[in-house]
Amino acid sequence: MMRIYAMLLLGLLLPVQADDSPQLRFQPLQGQLQFNQTKQLQGLPVALKSSGYIQLEAExxxxxxxxxxxxxLQVSPAGVSQWQQQQYVAVAGSEFVGQLMLAVLQQQHQFISSHFVLSNDDSGCQLLQPLQAPLSKLFVQIRLCGGSTLQQIVLLETNGNSTTIDLQHEASLD
Amino acid sequence: MTKLPRLAASGWLALVLCLLAYLLLQLPQRQWSSSITALLPAAAEPWQQQLLSQVNSSRQLTLKLSGLPLPQLRDAASALLQHNISGLSWYQPGAMLTQLQQQYQQHQSLLLSAQASDLLQQGQYQALVDAAWQRLYSPAPLLSNALSQDPLLLTQQFMEQQSAGTLTLQQHWFETRQGDAIVLYGETAADPFDRAPASALHQALQQQLSALQSQWLQLQLARSGVLFHAVHAADNASFEMQFYGAISLLAILLLLVLCFRSARPLLLASLVLLPAVIAGLAALLLAFEQPHVLALVFATTLIGIAIDYSFHGILAANQGKAAFSAMLPSLALGLLTTLLGYLALLWLPFGLLQQVALFMLAGLLVAFISVWLLLPLLLAPQQLHNSHWLQQGCRYINHGYQGLPAKPVWLTGIGVSAVLLTVLLLQSRFSDDVRLFSQSPASLLQQEAEVRALGAQQWDSRFLVLLADTPQQALQQEQALQAQLAQWQQQGWFTQWQGLSQQLASQQQQALHQQLLQRAYQSAPVQAYLTQLQLAAPAARSDYLTPDNFTSPLLQQHFSVEGQTAAVVLLRGVSDTARLKQALAQLPAVYLLDPIADANSSLQHLRVQLLIWLALALLLSIAVLSWRRGIKAALASALLLTLAIGAALYFSLWRQQQLNVFNLVAALLVLALALDYAVFFTSSLRKTEVMQAVLLSAATSCLAFGMLSFSQTPAVASFGFTVFSGVALSALLAPLLTLLSQKEPVSGGTL
Structure with missing residues (x-):
């Protein structure tokens, strides 16, 4: 009888142990979002501010x-394509950035966990630290903040540049 | 008198033993080539030869993993990469990209796209400013110090405009855009045609792939690369050489046992065959640094011809010294005519045929000397029991042939020959395709096609070459050709091209970019842009990026040949070679190299040469026969040879739909063998023994050559079938020569 209890207890404990590492906690985003972007570039005294919207689909x-x-810009796992002269032109070498953007917005656990170490900071934001090149050559850290939904993304690049993207859902705008 | 022959025989055996010792010393050290290109006649220009020897895409291999969801495919690919395979390195596309980006980062503003360069030259600065703003507001990362060194972000855009290709780049591999397959690229350290290391590497890789497939049962693998085809070809040639050689040897031994009911002829035949093979191999190793395995496949036929000599020798020696001495001149005449046939091959500029010819010349000469010196000593008269039923059969057949009327035989022979030659002249079509040399299995070809269908880095065998005095000039010329290349690509002459100038501009071009940029920085639109960003215009830079301080796999497309630089531009999907050639003819120092077409053209040239040599060898043989046997016998022999060769070529045409160069090589051998038969049937020797020897010889030759017609290699199969039909027909028709020709006067042991 004791053995059965012990096994039951162990069974209860196991998922807790397996769940010890931080999990992505934001709801995957869908549909249209408004964004405000602020870029701080090394050697540039002024911040570059822009705004627009993101239309999120499955892929x-x-x-x-x-x-x-x-x-x-059209972003997919295949990379980033820029609208130029009435057509989308692929931006070479942008595959990782494309995958990263989609994975962060759609909270793709598999991609994030295989490319980043997850941790939480004091302000309740999640920190993503790249595990290997080429993402580690591009980004020092990616910071994801918000409540149940993702509201802010901060991309800290290895060259000292940073990009802060504030997201607003269409529903919350109404 | 008896001492001299014994001494000669002992000396001969000692010489053979020396050759054997040489072989035993050399064979473990030597490498056998299985390269198809190594067999072909050399390209016309010396610089082309040098370039072709350096352009080596044969070491690259590609693997496609599919059949599983992407995460599992990635696990499988990672598992494969974790196991180090000696002599095989996998490309790291992510690392290569990072390296390229770092180099561009350190040389920003020096490298611009053609489009940006045009806009700068035309003074359309606003378009450049608009593009820079768009890029600045993109969330994608920028190169370090991009704004301070290259405020218009032109190098950043140049880098991003480089061909993204059809596959998605990952750190260690590529993925299809649909995510249904992973593509891995590797390079072998050893030449895939170098059999021992290539086989070892192939085996190690196959083991890893089998382990993957047992772990992921649904995993599908497709292989592409010369390694897979070369290892298959080498294994196949080696197997065929051993298999067909062993079968024909067994058949010969069986025939001997059936005819003589004794093991002694086996020993005697071995004493003729073994020295012949030893001498053939020794000659091959002495004359060629790296003999070809295909030469040995062809040369297994030495067994078939040398046994012919053994049969004549054994049967004659068994009758006594007088019969042996009477037989010897005919054997020598047969050898002479055969040697003439093979000598013809030796003069052709074709490595494989030269090797076959040398092997056979040495082998046959040694076989003859062995028969001459060894057989009379080792076989006493009447020591062998000659099969009674075989002798009776031969006597009966011979009687049957002699009963035929000579005139109708002449007329029928001439008529059939005329018809055969007319049909051949009217209907014969030739295929001069180098791919006849090898035939990969359908499954491997299918895998190759599957990988190519992905649009992976599979380049055409045809490529462009630009010749220049210096590497910088080569880059300039390539850059100047870029507009033409883009135009030809747009016109659909090819689907893609790749050259170093796509990644690296010439020093002259980089200097021009600096001048243009300095002018642009002073323009109103760029000044306004810089003011808005509170940036100062950067100074012109001269730390140019050159082939010496640039690292990229594309650097391997520039070669140093004969003091010049050859820039290779790879092409994919070439569909209009004729128009491409025509357009290139207008451009100085730009060439289209097409190794396969060149090889095919060489084969065509060789075929024409072989036809001439065939006619010459026939005339020469007839002249020799006419000298020894008289004009009537020579003409009858000519008729036999025409019928046998004509029919063999006609049957081959009917079987293959097209003739090829190997049918003609075979025809040359039919000529040599049929001449042997003609020599004996036009001699004054006893026809029963001649018939018996020719029948046994033809049966063994048909077995040896006939087996080759089952070879998987089209070249070997074509060769085997033509020789088989030619020899069978020659043996069938040769007894008629007794009827049609005059008899040879009985003479001594000289020619």
Missing amino acids: QLLWHTTTPVDSK
């Missing part, structure tokens, strides 16, 4: 900057 997203310039 890809549209990143449409409307202010101060009109610019469209």
